[in-house]
Amino acid sequence: MSNITREQMEFDVLIIGGGPAGLSAAIRLKQLAPSVEICLIEKASEIGAHIVSGAVLELTALNELIPDWKQKGAPLDTPVNNERVFYLSSEEKSTTIPIIKSLMPAMNNHGNVIVSLGDFCRWLAAQAEELGIEIFPGFSGNELIIEDDKVVGIITGDMGLEKDGAQGANHEPGMELRAKYTMFAEGCRGSLSKKLMDKFNLRQGVDPQTYGLGIKELWEIPAHKHKPGYIQHSFGWPLDNSTYGGSWLYHFGDNLVSFGFVIGLDYKNPWLSPFEEMQRSKNHPVVKYHLEGGRRISYSARALSEGGLQSIPKLSFPGGVLIGDAAGFLNMPKIKGTHTAMKSGMLAAEAIAEALTTQEVEPISYQFRLRKSWLWKELYQARNIRPAFAKFGARIGTLYTGFDSMVRGKVPWTFHHRLAxxxxxxxxxxxxxxxxxxxxxxxxxxxxxxxxxxxxxxxxxxxxxxxxxxxxxxxxxxxxxxxxxxxxxxxxxxxxxxxxxxxxxxxxxxxxxxxxxxxxxxxxxxxxxxxxxxxxxxxxxxxxxxx
The missing domain is CATH 3.30.70.20 (Alpha-Beta Plaits)
Structure with a gap:
C-alpha cells in the first residue's frame, strides 16, 4: 500500500458494485439487520450507467426480496407473450425449433418480463436508499486492504492522476473504506475479485472459468413492426460447428428492440472477430426483418461467466464474500444471470447477518446456504450444457442439450472445462x-x-x-x-x-x-x-x- 495519507470511513458492511447482486445484497441485509451500516460503491458515474437496456428477467428472486414490487413501481411493464427459437442453417435458411415446456424448460420464458436492466438497477438503488443504505457512484475499488490475513476494506482509486501516474493539479487521493465484512459484486472478471482469488487460493479444486462475450445494440424500430413482449433466440450461422454462440432479440418499451450476440471465448481461430460475426448475423432474414428501417441508438459489450457450477470458486474468505457474476452465477442455458445474481447476493447477506452476530472472521455459512437453495439446484441441473458444446461441437451439443434438459440434468456424469x-x-x-x-x-x-x-x-x-x-x-x-x-x-x-x-x-x-x-x-x-x-x-x- 502507498504512503499517501487517506481519508478513512468505517462501516459494518461494504459492497463493491451496484448491479443486481450488490443492490439485492444490500437490501436483504438491511431487511435482516436494520441497524447495520452499509456502504455500496459503484465505479460508473451513476447506478445503471454501465448497463445498456434490454434483458429478460425471471422474477423468482425479486418476488422473495421485494414481494410488493408492483406497488412500489418497479419498471417491469413488458411481460413475455411470444417467443421463438431458430436454427440458422445458412445465410438465408432457418428452421423453427419448437419450445416445449416439458422438454426445454430453460428456454421457456412464460411469466418472465423484458426490462431495461439499467432502469431496474436504478429502481433497486432507490429501494436501498429508502432503507438507509449509503450509495456512492463514481468510485472505483482500486486496492484491497488486508490485515492479519483478513480483508478489512478497500482503497478507492485516486482522482486527478496524470498519464504517467504523477499527481495532477486536481489530485484527490482515494479513500480507505473499511468494514467488518466486504462483499464483492464487481461483475464478470472483476479486478479486485481476481486478486482475492489469487490471495486466498479460491479457485483451487474447481474448473477454469470459461467466458462468453455478449455484444448488444439497442434499436428504435418503426411502430408497425414493434411487438412488445416478443423474444427470439437463434443459433447456427454465421458461426461454424466448433464455435459456441447465438443471438437474441427482445421487443420492449417504446418501439425498442434489444439485439445481441454472444460468442464463447473458447473459440480457436485467432482470425475470428466477435464484433464482425455479430454484425453479419443481422443480415439473416429472421433478424433483418425486425431491424430494417430502424435506428440504432446504443451499443455495449461485456464478458459473461459461462462456466457454471463446475467453475464457481470458493465463495467466502476471511472478511468477505464473492457474489453475482464476480463468482460466476450465470445460468447459460437460460441465458439469464440477473435472478441468479440477486439470489446469490441475498444468500450472502443472510450469511453476513449471522456472522455479524457471531463475530465470525469468515461468513462460511454462505456456501452452505447456497447448497440448500433453488439457485444451486438450478445450476446443478444446467451443469453439463455449456461444456457439452465445447466437448461435442454445436450440432451434437444441441442434441445433447435437448436430452439433458428433458431429464432435468439428472445424469450420473458431469462434464468439465479442462482449459482456460x-x-x-x-x-x-x-x-x-x-x-x-x-x-x-x-x-x-x-x-x-x-x-x-x-x-x-x-x-x-x-x-x-x-x-x-x-x-x-x-x-x-x-x-x-x-x-x-x-x-x-x-x-x-x-x-x-x-x-x-x-x-x-x-x-x-x-x-x-x-x-x-x-x-x-x-x-x-x-x-x-x-x-x-x-x-x-x-x-x-x-x-x-x-x-
Whole structure:
C-alpha cells in the first residue's frame, strides 16, 4: 500500500458494485439487520450507467426480496407473450425449433418480463436508499486492504492522476473504506475479485472459468413492426460447428428492440472477430426483418461467466464474500444471470447477518446456504450444457442439450472445462483467415461508429488502465504466432497493430479511451499479458435511463 495519507470511513458492511447482486445484497441485509451500516460503491458515474437496456428477467428472486414490487413501481411493464427459437442453417435458411415446456424448460420464458436492466438497477438503488443504505457512484475499488490475513476494506482509486501516474493539479487521493465484512459484486472478471482469488487460493479444486462475450445494440424500430413482449433466440450461422454462440432479440418499451450476440471465448481461430460475426448475423432474414428501417441508438459489450457450477470458486474468505457474476452465477442455458445474481447476493447477506452476530472472521455459512437453495439446484441441473458444446461441437451439443434438459440434468456424469479460454487459440498460420464485408451503415456498422454510441467518458490524461505485464511478449507471441488477435476480439477497437508493413517493426497501440469495460482482453490474451484495471471512477460508458 502507498504512503499517501487517506481519508478513512468505517462501516459494518461494504459492497463493491451496484448491479443486481450488490443492490439485492444490500437490501436483504438491511431487511435482516436494520441497524447495520452499509456502504455500496459503484465505479460508473451513476447506478445503471454501465448497463445498456434490454434483458429478460425471471422474477423468482425479486418476488422473495421485494414481494410488493408492483406497488412500489418497479419498471417491469413488458411481460413475455411470444417467443421463438431458430436454427440458422445458412445465410438465408432457418428452421423453427419448437419450445416445449416439458422438454426445454430453460428456454421457456412464460411469466418472465423484458426490462431495461439499467432502469431496474436504478429502481433497486432507490429501494436501498429508502432503507438507509449509503450509495456512492463514481468510485472505483482500486486496492484491497488486508490485515492479519483478513480483508478489512478497500482503497478507492485516486482522482486527478496524470498519464504517467504523477499527481495532477486536481489530485484527490482515494479513500480507505473499511468494514467488518466486504462483499464483492464487481461483475464478470472483476479486478479486485481476481486478486482475492489469487490471495486466498479460491479457485483451487474447481474448473477454469470459461467466458462468453455478449455484444448488444439497442434499436428504435418503426411502430408497425414493434411487438412488445416478443423474444427470439437463434443459433447456427454465421458461426461454424466448433464455435459456441447465438443471438437474441427482445421487443420492449417504446418501439425498442434489444439485439445481441454472444460468442464463447473458447473459440480457436485467432482470425475470428466477435464484433464482425455479430454484425453479419443481422443480415439473416429472421433478424433483418425486425431491424430494417430502424435506428440504432446504443451499443455495449461485456464478458459473461459461462462456466457454471463446475467453475464457481470458493465463495467466502476471511472478511468477505464473492457474489453475482464476480463468482460466476450465470445460468447459460437460460441465458439469464440477473435472478441468479440477486439470489446469490441475498444468500450472502443472510450469511453476513449471522456472522455479524457471531463475530465470525469468515461468513462460511454462505456456501452452505447456497447448497440448500433453488439457485444451486438450478445450476446443478444446467451443469453439463455449456461444456457439452465445447466437448461435442454445436450440432451434437444441441442434441445433447435437448436430452439433458428433458431429464432435468439428472445424469450420473458431469462434464468439465479442462482449459482456460486463452489456452484454446491456435496459431494464425494453421487457421483459415476470415474475410468480413464492409459495413453498410444502415444495418451493419463499424467499431468506430459503435463505440460513439456507448457515450464513453475517459479523461484523456488519466493513467492507462490496460497494462502489458511484459511489453516484449506482444511481438514474439501475439504478433508472430497469433497475428494480433486482440485487434479482432476487442469489440471497441482498443488494440491496434501498427507499423506492420514490410521492413517496419510491428507495435501494439492501445487506444484506452475507447474501452467499454467488457474485460475480454483480460480473458482472451494468449499469455495473460494484458491486465485490465479499473480506470478513474466515473469513467467508461454512460447509458442513460429511460431507454
Amino acid at each position: 479460454d486463452n489456452e484454446k487459440l491456435e496459431a494464425a498460420s494453421a487457421c483459415k483467415k476470415i474475410e468480413y464485408a464492409k459495413p453498410d451503415d444502415q444495418l451493419t456498422f463499424s467499431r468506430e461508429s459503435s463505440v460513439f454510441l456507448a457515450n464513453i467518458d475517459h479523461r484523456d490524461d488519466q493513467p492507462i488502465h490496460l497494462k502489458l505485464k511484459n511489453p516484449a511478449i506482444w511481438k514474439t507471441v501475439n504478433w508472430e504466432v497469433f497475428h494480433s488477435p486482440e485487434s479482432r476480439y476487442c469489440p471497441a477497437g482498443v488494440y491496434e497493430a501498427v507499423d506492420t508493413e514490410e521492413g517496419k517493426e510491428p507495435k501494439l497501440q492501445i487506444n484506452s479511451q475507447n474501452c467499454i469495460h467488457c474485460k475480454t482482453c483480460d480473458i482472451k490474451d494468449p499469455t495473460q499479458n494484458i491486465d485490465w484495471e479499473t480506470p478513474e471512477g466515473g469513467s467508461g460508458p454512460n447509458y442513460p435511463g429511460g431507454m
